[in-house]
Amino acid sequence: MKRQSASERLRAPSESRVHERYLRHSKRFPNVWCAGCGIGIVLGAIVRAVDSLQLDKNDVALLSGIGCTGRMPVYVDFNTMHTTHGRALAFATGLKMVRPEMKVIVVMGDGDALAIGGNHFIHAARRNIGLTAIVVNNYTYGMTGGQYSPTTPTGAQAATAPYGHIEQPFPIAELAVAAGAAFVARSTVYHVQELERYIAQGIAKEGFAVVEAMSYCHTTIGRINHWGTAPDMMRALKDRSISTRQAGNMDEEERQGKIVRGVFVDRDIPEYTQLYDQIVERAQEVDA
Amino acid sequence: MTAETNVKDAQPAPAVRGQVLMQGDEACAEGAVAAGCRFFAGYPITPATEIAEVLARRLPQVGGKFIQMEDEIASIAAVVGASVGGAKAMTATSGPGFSLMQENIGYAAMAEIPCVIVDVQRLGPSTGRPTSPSQGDVMQARWGTHGDHPVIALSPSSVGEAFTLTVQAFNFSERYRTPVIVLMDEVIGHMREPIELPGADTIELVERSSTTVPPEWYMPYENYPADVPPLVPFGEGYRYHITGLHHDERGYPTNRLNEVQPWVERVFRKIERSLSDILLYDTDGIRDAETLVIAYGATARSARYAVEMARERGRHVGFLKLKTLWPFAEEIVEHAAARLHRVVVPEMNLGQVALEVERVVGRHKVHRVNRVDGEMIRPAEILAAIEEWIR
Numbered sequence: 001m002k003r004q005s006a007s008e009r010l011r012a013p014s015e016s017r018v019h020e021r022y023l024r025h026s027k028r029f030p031n032v033w034c035a036g037c038g039i040g041i042v043l044g045a046i047v048r049a050v051d052s053l054q055l056d057k058n059d060v061a062l063l064s065g066i067g068c069t070g071r072m073p074v075y076v077d078f079n080t081m082h083t084t085h086g087r088a089l090a091f092a093t094g095l096k097m098v099r100p101e102m103k104v105i106v107v108m109g110d111g112d113a114l115a116i117g118g119n120h121f122i123h124a125a126r127r128n129i130g131l132t133a134i135v136v137n138n139y140t141y142g143m144t145g146g147q148y149s150p151t152t153p154t155g156a157q158a159a160t161a162p163y164g165h166i167e168q169p170f171p172i173a174e175l176a177v178a179a180g181a182a183f184v185a186r187s188t189v190y191h192v193q194e195l196e197r198y199i200a201q202g203i204a205k206e207g208f209a210v211v212e213a214m215s216y217c218h219t220t221i222g223r224i225n226h227w228g229t230a231p232d233m234m235r236a237l238k239d240r241s242i243s244t245r246q247a248g249n250m251d252e253e254e255r256q257g258k259i260v261r262g263v264f265v266d267r268d269i270p271e272y273t274q275l276y277d278q279i280v281e282r283a284q285e286v287d288a
Numbered sequence: 289m290t291a292e293t294n295v296k297d298a299q300p301a302p303a304v305r306g307q308v309l310m311q312g313d314e315a316c317a318e319g320a321v322a323a324g325c326r327f328f329a330g331y332p333i334t335p336a337t338e339i340a341e342v343l344a345r346r347l348p349q350v351g352g353k354f355i356q357m358e359d360e361i362a363s364i365a366a367v368v369g370a371s372v373g374g375a376k377a378m379t380a381t382s383g384p385g386f387s388l389m390q391e392n393i394g395y396a397a398m399a400e401i402p403c404v405i406v407d408v409q410r411l412g413p414s415t416g417r418p419t420s421p422s423q424g425d426v427m428q429a430r431w432g433t434h435g436d437h438p439v440i441a442l443s444p445s446s447v448g449e450a451f452t453l454t455v456q457a458f459n460f461s462e463r464y465r466t467p468v469i470v471l472m473d474e475v476i477g478h479m480r481e482p483i484e485l486p487g488a489d490t491i492e493l494v495e496r497s498s499t500t501v502p503p504e505w506y507m508p509y510e511n512y513p514a515d516v517p518p519l520v521p522f523g524e525g526y527r528y529h530i531t532g533l534h535h536d537e538r539g540y541p542t543n544r545l546n547e548v549q550p551w552v553e554r555v556f557r558k559i560e561r562s563l564s565d566i567l568l569y570d571t572d573g574i575r576d577a578e579t580l581v582i583a584y585g586a587t588a589r590s591a592r593y594a595v596e597m598a599r600e601r602g603r604h605v606g607f608l609k610l611k612t613l614w615p616f617a618e619e620i621v622e623h624a625a626a627r628l629h630r631v632v633v634p635e636m637n638l639g640q641v642a643l644e645v646e647r648v649v650g651r652h653k654v655h656r657v658n659r660v661d662g663e664m665i666r667p668a669e670i671l672a673a674i675e676e677w678i679r
Contacts, residue, residue, distance in 0.1 A: 082531035090362035094369030283348035
């Protein structure tokens, strides 16, 4: 499919405008996010990724946990479920097992996926169940007002770290690789076409796919740390990010504070629901 | 892609029938298979582990799915997710795991997703005595999660009832779009008894109601019909939203006051208007009784024995065995106890159902018989309570 520029998209007849085909017409707007937030950019990337794969909307489920990112599913015209804090991957596991033909996408924030949901995250990766986990990493709990999260940089201030944060952050993508995910990539809400491509690759992947979308929160932790406005923090995503290839040519000191973008792993390992189909066959052979 | 899930492609359960010697946990698992359960997610815990072990073997035989999750929180979450996908789904645990599950049980109540949670109770609090019986989770079953919502909880007192009430739990959960809890005690879960398994063709099964309206008309949370709106599984062309936030008829989050309280009222109404279907109990000799014994679960077995002994001594003792603990059988208890001056309530806790009985008939009428040491209440203890009062 030919990619349209933003201005071409706006001029195009309405049925070809992606957002009009995927946003819910029955859902009242505006959305819950602050002006300038990166979450809407991730949602746009998801919608365009689904569109580029030409999936039937009936076959797509979008699940979330709790937090700002948790509010994403309600706006889009898929099978959508806003679950409990941290547990979206576990809900999705049950759905995927009984509907293995569905494309089940799970969106989570960093606190949702890595703190309260950290156990589910590593076990879903270990199982290699065919879900696409998209983690919007803004370093904080935005909805509750900027408390420190599992990805808050050491030394930063947060609403619950008024004297500076003393813990080290989880590198989400690297963690997912170590836990056994089949596909892991990281991009940012500045590199939106790349993000869209990685999400499409993740959805197309048979096994557990993780896409870490680096974002920011200019209204909470950004304000506390004087990281600037939304455009300032967007610019920082651009300036601080390097490719995996560039990172490979740097020593550890040079990599400090950089955001490494790229595909970290893309491996073909057996997917869980397909393996379970073999269990069913085995059980029925023994039975017969 | 076809609209069929591969759980629906499953063959019917092989007809197990006739007399078999079985454990309560096994009977519960077989009851689930017979009820059409095709998804189980759980986490090992004494004394409920056998249910998972049986279903790990049985479910794939009938085309179902089994998964051992990383904890109980994930187990109930996977169960709710599977139910949204259209499968009848269950988990099984004991007190500590039941505590962990509470938030997502509340989610199932809020989102009105059918599911069955088996709690094989052990002595608590905390790790307690893992292999000893208890009935200490009665109030947790009712009030374990936050907020106001109705709940259905059933308590078997024999291996046979572990089978039949598990079937019933699935039927209630599908009919009323609500989580249903099976509260076994350890004694029932681990006891072996010969039971007569009904043939698959004789078991009445309830399927959740579906809809024929076009997808754009579908309202997953409307009041119609009879306060239990149809629930269409994900993946069948009816794209809608499910949330644990208070929501409107479409399932979208709402803060409108004229939508929040009416939802709460509807979910209570859907249970209350069907009490004649939901309240399961056995009565014996209530009409000419002077004393009434109310019991449930394993304690009902001791109580029944004590009632027989008292009758042999010429006492007029009535017996009410509750199989449905929640909603509480208020009117049944009120009616049975109306002309009586004394009600004996034995239970393996410090008086949880007794609180409900006292609420209905008045504290002065109720004599509690309690044990919380992990031992069963013996018939003689209940008999002594009956006799003491009569003297």
